[in-house]
Amino acid sequence: MDWDDMRIFLAVARGETLSAAGRRLGVDASTVGRRIARLEQALGANLFLKAPQGYELAPEGLRLLPHAEAAEIALTGAAEALRGQDELTGQFRIGAPDGCANYLLPQVCAKISEDHPGLEIQIVAQPRLFNLTRREADLAVGVSPPQTGRLTVQKLTDYRLHLAGSRDYLAAHPPIRGRADLKSHRMIGYIPDMIFDPELDYLAETGVERVALSSNAVSVQLQAIRAGAGLGIVHDFAIPFAPGVERVLTDEISLTRSFWLIRHADDRHSARMTRLAEALASGLRAEVARLEAKVSP
Structure with a gap:
């Protein structure tokens, strides 16, 4: 599992649709869908449930969410440290x-x-x-x-x-x-x-x-x-x-x-x-x- 997988996972969790996640990431919805399917296959777990409104987090996705957010915070902090305080x-x-x-x-x-x-x-x-x-x-x-x-x-x-x-x-x-x-x-x-x-x-x-x-x-x-x-x-x-x-x-x-x-x-x-x-x-x-x-x- 790498950060790019987590980035796509977070975009779908927040956007609740593949198209919204794609707009956030600057890629097409079909690419987002393929990446999520690949991540779920790698983890051996369904992270999302398809609902009429879009994608809802499955129990496994809810467990993964805080870890993905923690990774996001850590990487953002590292980038800030490299850029300097000012x-x-x-x-x-x-x-x-x-x-x-x-x-x-x-x-x-x-x-x-x-x-x-x-x-x-x-x-x-x-x-x-x-x-x-x-x-x-x-x-x-x-x-x-x-x-x-x-x-x-x-x-x-x-x-x-x-x-x-x-x-x-x-x-x-x-x-x-x-x-x-x-x-x-x-x-x-x-x-x-x-x-x-x-x-x-x-x-x-x-x-x-x-x-x-x-x-x-x-x-x-x-x-x-x-x-x-x-x-x-x-x-x-x-x-x-x-x-x-x-x-x-x-x-x-x-x-x-x-x-x-x-x-x-x-x-x-x-x-x-x-x-x-x-x-x-x-x-x-x-x-x-x-x-x-x-x-x-």
């Missing part, structure tokens, strides 16, 4: 909700790229939770700490959100002096059955029951607010990117949420991943503080 290179994938990915990560990753030109940084912006066990990302930013999985979690920073509307919309519609006045205004928010984390159910805290225009992406919601489609809850750190959008009822409706940095537990042994996590954490804290300071009190 050089960060290779591919680095960050998963984040689209608000963070759109308005914070580009600036933060620009600085990390400037400091470490050998890095290839990928930002995956999706309104859902990321599965780090399947290595959908190397690090993930979440809006709540996960309660299950072999993960390490650290709080990054709090951030604030307020009700907001465009100046044109506010000028053309009845004044807003209190929550009761919201009944005569169109509201913008998340599609209710696509809220993937209770922390994102912002409008529930305003007492609003009906959403006139909705999207699963906060960037789309903010553009709708800028276009004068109605009022919505906006991240304070996003307001500097939306000229003409103003906060309303700041004394009555003010929300605080938190970002959390989530890593696979095994990555705590990787000096490279620790340095990347530290750079990302410090950058996000500073960027939230910088952008929120631009918003008028």
